[in-house]
Amino acid sequence: MDDSRLKGVTLIEILIVATIIAFLAMIALIFTGRTQIFKGRDARRKGDIKKIQVALEEFNSDANCYPAASVVTCGGNGLSPYMEKITCDPLTRTSYLYEPESSSCPRWYTITAQLENEDEPFVAGSPNVPNQ
Numbered sequence: 001m002d003d004s005r006l007k008g009v010t011l012i013e014i015l016i017v018a019t020i021i022a023f024l025a026m027i028a029l030i031f032t033g034r035t036q037i038f039k040g041r042d043a044r045r046k047g048d049i050k051k052i053q054v055a056l057e058e059f060n061s062d063a064n065c066y067p068a069a070s071v072v073t074c075g076g077n078g079l080s081p082y083m084e085k086i087t088c089d090p091l092t093r094t095s096y097l098y099e100p101e102s103s104s105c106p107r108w109y110t111i112t113a114q115l116e117n118e119d120e121p122f123v124a125g126s127p128n129v130p131n132q
Helices: 011-063
Strands: 097-100 109-113 122-125
Antiparallel strands (some): 097 109, 109 122
16 A cells, blocks of 8 residues: 555645634734724714714803804813813814804804714714705
């Protein structure tokens, strides 16, 4: 009987296949993890904007106007006592785009955040924003 003709899998072949599987699994975990990070930051952005909206509505309730754009800046306290510190984008550490009506007493506003996990920005505004 000739042993050189035996068919089977060598240890090297098993190690090569295991390495390829481990590499593919690592790539899948990296992409899945990044997506989860993006979703987490996007959820934080949406939550931040909702908190800013609440503070803006309370400001409007007292002043009968929304504040000027210069008041709503990242890390600022322009909305105090309604909001101690205005939150910033979690990745860029910059202000969300706050655009009040251009008048001395703005009656409406929009506030925008660019999301990482979606093509469109997240736009919110006062209840009486025109064309929304």
